[in-house]
Amino acid sequence: MPELPEVETIVRGLRKKIIGKKIVGFWCDHRKIRQKLKGKKQKFLNTKIVAAKRRAKYIVIELDNNSAIVIHLRMTGHLLYRPLDKKKYDKALKDPYNQYVHFKLKFSNKYELAFSDLRKFGTVEIISKNQLKDFFEAKKLGPEPLKKSFSYEVFKKTVVAHCNARQIKQVLLDQTVLAGIGNIYADEILFDAKIKPTRKTHRLKEAELKKLYTSIKKILTKGIKYRGTSTSDFRDVTGEKGRFQDLIRVYRLTGEPCKKCKTKIKRIVVGQRGTHYCSKCQK
DNA sequence: TGCAGTGTTGCTTC
DNA sequence: CGAAGCAACACTGC
Numbered sequence: 001m002p003e004l005p006e007v008e009t010i011v012r013g014l015r016k017k018i019i020g021k022k023i024v025g026f027w028c029d030h031r032k033i034r035q036k037l038k039g040k041k042q043k044f045l046n047t048k049i050v051a052a053k054r055r056a057k058y059i060v061i062e063l064d065n066n067s068a069i070v071i072h073l074r075m076t077g078h079l080l081y082r083p084l085d086k087k088k089y090d091k092a093l094k095d096p097y098n099q100y101v102h103f104k105l106k107f108s109n110k111y112e113l114a115f116s117d118l119r120k121f122g123t124v125e126i127i128s129k130n131q132l133k134d135f136f137e138a139k140k141l142g143p144e145p146l147k148k149s150f151s152y153e154v155f156k157k158t159v160v161a162h163c164n165a166r167q168i169k170q171v172l173l174d175q176t177v178l179a180g181i182g183n184i185y186a187d188e189i190l191f192d193a194k195i196k197p198t199r200k201t202h203r204l205k206e207a208e209l210k211k212l213y214t215s216i217k218k219i220l221t222k223g224i225k226y227r228g229t230s231t232s233d234f235r236d237v238t239g240e241k242g243r244f245q246d247l248i249r250v251y252r253l254t255g256e257p258c259k260k261c262k263t264k265i266k267r268i269v270v271g272q273r274g275t276h277y278c279s280k281c282q283k
Numbered sequence: 284t285g286c287a288g289t290g291t292t293g294c295t296t297c
Numbered sequence: 298c299g300a301a302g303c304a305a306c307a308c309t310g311c
Contacts, residue, residue, distance in 0.1 A: 002290070002291090003290070003291095006290085032305090057291075057292095072291080072292080073290090073291090074290080074291045074292070074305095075289070075290050075291055075292095075306090076289090076290075076306090076307085076308095096308090100307090117306095118306080118307060118308070119289090119305080119306045119307055119308080120305080120306055120307080121291065121292080121305060121306065122291095123292095139292095164299095166299095166300080170300090173291095175291090175292080182290060182291070183289090183290060183291090184290065229290085231290085232289075232290065233290095234290080252289095271300095271301080272301085272302075272303085273290095274288075274289080
């Protein structure tokens, strides 16, 4: 679910909802997360939230005690800001995203931040703010594609220089090359750029690279504008769906007619990921 | 019914 | 070193 546009949507929601809130309670029933947070409960309690940030697909929630909570939602994670009084969202409780809650922070205003995660791949940890730089450097993440500093020159250097004979889709998904693109947006970006996902990166022509660069910025920006893709169970912090699924052109549309040329969308496997493309529009 | 497929990352292996 | 394969987990849908 959560790729750059979804995580960005969540972070913007967090900024609206939890900045300035005081944490007064902590709960966790997930063994792996408890392990990570062992002995650190006191770092959460009686602190105030001062900032919410995104780096790649990571969410960083900064506290007023020099600590930062770092969350990764992986496949099925959700962050939900919801009232402690369950009667207030009775119906929504049945929805999958409201179940499978494994970690909660309670606030003094009788709301909570709940981390739900069906498949339990997601991670929550707390580190000191001055460790953040090292934390992210260790991940060797590539540049943020939506930053102004991510110019075409930077794109060419970082992306192309690294990638030689790899298939372009695998390169787009490689977080050490470019931060934040996942399977949905990789397929959509390549459709927009009219490039077949299996093309070898070093064989792309200058014009194709320029188009690809433009498509990356365009599709990710659009994804944020439409508040993410809820093909499956993505929800923002208030439980609202995104709307980008209405604009999807190829992802998981196997066998359906291409919106441009009516050719049936193909599904292949690239780097063990389901990959969808139009064999006529994408060369 | 059963098994392939699912949005991610990181560890192991070659 | 880079790159490919697979595991972590639980559910859906063919």
